[in-house]
Amino acid sequence: MKKTSPPVRLGRATLAVAALLSVLATPTWAQLRIGQTAGFSGAVAAGVKETTDGAKLYFDAVNAKGGINGQKIELESLDDKFDPKLAAENARTLINDRQVLSLFLNRGTPHTQAILPLLDEFKVPLVAPSTGAMALHKPANPWLFNVRAPYQRESERAVQHLSLIGIERIGVVHVDDSFGADLLEGAQKGFATVGKTPLFIEKFDRAKPDYSRLAPLVASSGAQAVLFIGSGAAVADGIAAIRKAGSRAQIITNSNNASGGFVKSLGANATGTIVTQVFPNERSLAAAIVKEAGDLAKAKGLEGLSPAMLEGYAAAKVLVAGLQRAGANPTRAKLRDALEGLKKLDLGGLELGYGPNDHTGLEFVDLSIIDESGRFRR
Template sequence: MNLSKSKFANALSDPRSGLQLRLPNVRATLQTVQVIAALCVTLLGTGLARAETGVTAQTVLIGQSVSLTGPLAEIGNDFSEGFKAYIDEVNRRGGVFGRRLKLVLMDDGYVPQRSLANTEKLIGEDKVFALVGNLGTANVTGVLPLLEQHRVPLFAPFTGADSLRRTPNRYLFTVMASYGSETEKMVQHLTTTGIKSIAVAYLNNAFGQEGLAGVQAAMKDRQVAPIASAAIATDARDAAVAAQTIALARPQAVILTTAGKATIEFIREFKKTGVAAQLLLLSVADTNLLVNQFGKDATGIIVTQTMPAPFSNKLGVSREFNKLMNSNGKDKHVGYASMTGFVSAKAFVEALRLTGPDLTREKFMSAIESAKNMDLGGYVLRFGPEKHHGSTYVEMTMIKPGGSLFVY
């Protein structure tokens, strides 16, 4: 039955309608009903009752495209395990404002075209609320136009690319320091200790080339330049040639802006040359992989880190991470990559809490911009309307005998 407000009121007062109210104050009751009816019409007419994409009263749907296979498989899997560990714990406790988080996880093999295809599916078919934790510089860069087109936020991508930080982007938020901050720390350390004979081995893609540019810029500020540089393919097929090129220059130190297989194979080949040089690696080099591959021969390698030490109990976030990973039988995944995944998930959940129960994409992004200090347990992120990159935290670590790390 479709009644206007006046007809609805008339029906209530007509005994033949069957809707007559037998209450002492019929007039007051009629007025109340009319107000409620008008309010319902207004709400439905303006569409305010419509929910945000990917959000229901029970769930928030999020998507993630990472490298579970391919040259960065170890990093991608560890990152994903740390991320899921925190999400599962939040769901076990009832979610955020009663909503459990559902993750659609997709493998892109560290191939930018696959990342784009995955993201198109996550947005167009799966209808996710947001993307969280996508991995890779070129992979993330390639999906930004799609995110802007559909107004979908990407939170905590696993990349420190400076190019993603130079141009403000409404839909991009990061929780780790830039690669430029890492290479600055490396060059500062080397030149302060009197080492200026520095070579660079870099991955032959957008990530590696940005890393090379970062080293060159940091050295230029100190009026020096790399004495040699060599590119390495992502599948490491030319790692031996790159190692020989660097070795011929006989540097005191070699900075690697590489990740995954290329890092391992270059180090393996460089050690064969017999040249004694200090090796310095970016945080994405994956310390677990280094220790697993080289054992005691990894001793002395310096790795910059953009996350708190996962093996330490100094900070609350590290204690929480260790407890959760151990209790879930994920001990073999404990490391900096899984810590990055854990922190990414924790920061995302905190952003949801700051947004409040009325969750929309716009309110979510505004809430992050208003989060001046997001303390995750000693690891603090600082955001603002013009500051979407929450961390500048970098520390240098060195692998010790037995595989543990100490901090400079």
């Protein structure tokens, strides 16, 4: 007769070890460690510093009040020099070596696209990439949560505004990468809605911009306005080249350049440049988010806010709201679910909500012009 083995009975000590191993298999964080890779040096350094400073305003305020469930938020930032390949390498380091709970506030469209495969591979959320690329909105990526409005709406609005004020001859200059292509698509929608065609469409290399051919072309075209799509230093250099070639065309660029550092880089060419915006006027105290961030900036002895700082501040508010809802022992998966559960989050006069098929965040788009004092005026 075949004997059957008696059931295995586990002692209390064995069960305790098994329970401990189960807990360890799903990591939790003693500190709420958040990872950021962005171009702290290179073409977008000024804007990156300002968005990060804005985020730290809110993180520091939360930490000063005890953090979240007694845990302090720790932001670990790595410089990717605005290089997509390095951005992906940094993200992998932050995920695996630094064991961050979430990625946060990286900069750039091709850079975000380089990071995307890691989100699904390691089941880690990315909150508030500092880019409005439509590819990051549709279809919704389950691990990516946008905060700012899509770029295409900015460039569409820019062309519509120029047409509305009577400008007929509008040219487009854009960086030759996925960011430039995305914004160009929005501009084309704008031209279609006003029944116009662009006077010209010219592109430049992202790594090594050369305006020796492009600047004379713009000057000789008779363009009344140029939509200049690119990042920081490249746009400032391009505007300088266009002006030197003799063009007095109205320049309009996008919110990725809505920083005080960008204004300084323009020098004498700053006044009159139009910049699209995706957050309320940084000096409008009627917007609760502006007053709140402004008070914190003043308490830290900062001169004031910039649009880029407001972007970082809003991004931090969204991440904190997710962390608060993720519970006392957050995991990457719990944070992802908590973020997707945000339906009507009031950021201070701006309402944000997500759902399974909608990770867009905000829809706000406005226009500003740089005045003689170097400030953005609405």
